Amino acid sequence: MSFVTGAALALATVSPSQAAAKIQHLTSPGGIEAWFVQDATVPLIAMEYSFGGGSAQDPKDKSGVANLVGDLLDEGSGDLDSKTFHERLDRRAIELSFSASRDTFRGSLRMLRDNKDEAFDLLRSALTSPHFDTADVERIRAQVISGLRRETTNPSSLASRKFLEVAFGDHPYGRQTKGTLDSVPTITVADMKDYVGRVLAKDTLKIAVVGDVDPATLGKLLDHTFGSLPAKANLTPVADVEAAKPPQRAFVPLDVPQTVITFGGPGVKRSDPNFMAAYVVNHILGGGGLSSRLYREVREKRGLAYSVFESLLWMEHSAIFIGNTGTRADRAGDTIDALEKEVRRIAEEGPTQKELDEAKSYLKGSQMLLALDTSSKFAQALLQYQQDKLPIDYIEKRNAIVDAVTLDDAKAVAKRLWGQGLLTVIVGRAPHTPAQPAPKLK
Numbered sequence: 001m002s003f004v005t006g007a008a009l010a011l012a013t014v015s016p017s018q019a020a021a022k023i024q025h026l027t028s029p030g031g032i033e034a035w036f037v038q039d040a041t042v043p044l045i046a047m048e049y050s051f052g053g054g055s056a057q058d059p060k061d062k063s064g065v066a067n068l069v070g071d072l073l074d075e076g077s078g079d080l081d082s083k084t085f086h087e088r089l090d091r092r093a094i095e096l097s098f099s100a101s102r103d104t105f106r107g108s109l110r111m112l113r114d115n116k117d118e119a120f121d122l123l124r125s126a127l128t129s130p131h132f133d134t135a136d137v138e139r140i141r142a143q144v145i146s147g148l149r150r151e152t153t154n155p156s157s158l159a160s161r162k163f164l165e166v167a168f169g170d171h172p173y174g175r176q177t178k179g180t181l182d183s184v185p186t187i188t189v190a191d192m193k194d195y196v197g198r199v200l201a202k203d204t205l206k207i208a209v210v211g212d213v214d215p216a217t218l219g220k221l222l223d224h225t226f227g228s229l230p231a232k233a234n235l236t237p238v239a240d241v242e243a244a245k246p247p248q249r250a251f252v253p254l255d256v257p258q259t260v261i262t263f264g265g266p267g268v269k270r271s272d273p274n275f276m277a278a279y280v281v282n283h284i285l286g287g288g289g290l291s292s293r294l295y296r297e298v299r300e301k302r303g304l305a306y307s308v309f310e311s312l313l314w315m316e317h318s319a320i321f322i323g324n325t326g327t328r329a330d331r332a333g334d335t336i337d338a339l340e341k342e343v344r345r346i347a348e349e350g351p352t353q354k355e356l357d358e359a360k361s362y363l364k365g366s367q368m369l370l371a372l373d374t375s376s377k378f379a380q381a382l383l384q385y386q387q388d389k390l391p392i393d394y395i396e397k398r399n400a401i402v403d404a405v406t407l408d409d410a411k412a413v414a415k416r417l418w419g420q421g422l423l424t425v426i427v428g429r430a431p432h433t434p435a436q437p438a439p440k441l442k
Contacts, residue, residue: 025392026219028220028227029219029220032205032207032227035207035208035383036209036210037209039212042375043212044110044111044212045211045212045375046374047208048207049106049383051199051200051205052104053198054066054100054105055175065187066105068187069192069195070099071098071144072137075130076136077129077130081133082131092119093115094109094110094115094119095110096126098126102173102177102315105199110376121224124228127225134189137192144184145184155260159252159261160324161176163262164176168241200233201233202226202229203231203232203233204233204235205226210379238316238317244266245266246265246422247422249426250424251425251430252425252426256427256428257328257329258326258328259332260325262322263323264322265320265420265421266319266320266321266417268319268413268417269318270388274412274413277412279363280356280363280410281350281410281417282312284346284355285418286308286323287311288359288362291362292308295307297338298335298339304327305325310322344418346414347418348419350407350410364399
């Protein structure tokens with residue numbers, strides 16, 4: 001998968017306040033819709049787009065199909081083999097990439113304004129006529145399998161995998177987006193072509209563009225790029241699911257110096273009226289970096305871990321909160337006790353008014369500036385707002401929504417989120433188990 005980085009592409013900046021007033025709902029002559037911000041500050045164009053489906057559309061026994069498709073779409077298409085395709089990208093400093101999340105198959109395209117015709121044409125070719133040549137498929141498959149093998153000894157990877165299994169069981173969200181050592185070798189070219197044919201369609205397509213291009217030109221480029229895709233996707237229905245209820249605990253033995261702890265539980269969906277209250281109070285508990293309660297209690301006061309974080313994760317059919325930390329095996333019990341104590345305290349008492357005011361101030365200011373400070377980040381944000389079914393003027397309304405969160409709202413949602421305790425996964429040595437000697441090399 002190519003991700004060519006041109007130094008100039010990092011320089012495109014967009015003022016959030018200015019951009020909010022300039023977001024256009026563009027419809028191309030062929031009916032392709034996009035959210036668009038025309039910005040000529042620098043001669044660059046950034047586009048983010050997605051198709052509904054993602055890895056949730058992988059066959060049950062073949063997890064990893066969407067991920068493999070994402071790795072292979074730019075490995076030759078149309079009349080270009082893989083080497084020539086990448087040379088074209090490199091020569092024009094075009095960034096083109098694909099990835100799969102649980103709910104979406106998404107892509108990024110970034111280029112200098114003068115290279116837009118070639119960039120959009122290469123994307124059109126990748127989406128509509130990928131080769132999936134045997135040599136390329138096996139090379140990329142080997143890379144994916146190598147990465148999966150490395151993850152079998154990575155405590156963070158094992159903890160995340162086990163957490164999703166505990167939280168979601170047999171639901172597609174419980175499977176691994178990258179696949180498994182059993183599933184990836186069985187994926188065929190036919191599986192990947194079937195995925196492309198079912199998922200890459202215009203009815204679930206969402207597009208965000210920020211950069212130096214006028215609306216008429218962009219409309220023509222969108223039609224040329226996406227116009228020949230199927231009108232409708234053929235998606236397998238995915239059921240709504242609620243994560244398993246806490247408290248639950250699982251242990252995965254692994255002989256590593258540091259024990260990894262992943263914790264979480266059911267969250268709040270993006271469409272929930274109480275989502276913003278949850279977002280603000282989550283910042284107070286574990287999402288605020290060095291200022292969060294968990295960081296102060298686990299790192300600063302007790303010195304149990306170097307870092308600890310926790311965040312909300314929302315998907316189309318479910319939502320969770322999930323956090324992670326690492327500590328010495330003999331201190332894992334103390335670390336879990338500290339996490340559970342702080343989660344229980346905020347569930348019972350909620351935040352203070354001072355904490356709430358400080359969190360709201362940060363979320364209205366610094367975070368928005370960090371999230372929208374380049375054209376690429378702004379395009380990513382606009383795409384996410386579309387996926388979350390938010391209105392096109394959401395940026396203008398967001399601060400008022402944050403301000404409207406009351407202390408009572410925060411306390412109520414804290415009890416809802418953390419009142420039942422935690423799903424906890426521990427990966428490492430059993431307590432008091434000495435380190436095993438490394439095997440001698442022969």
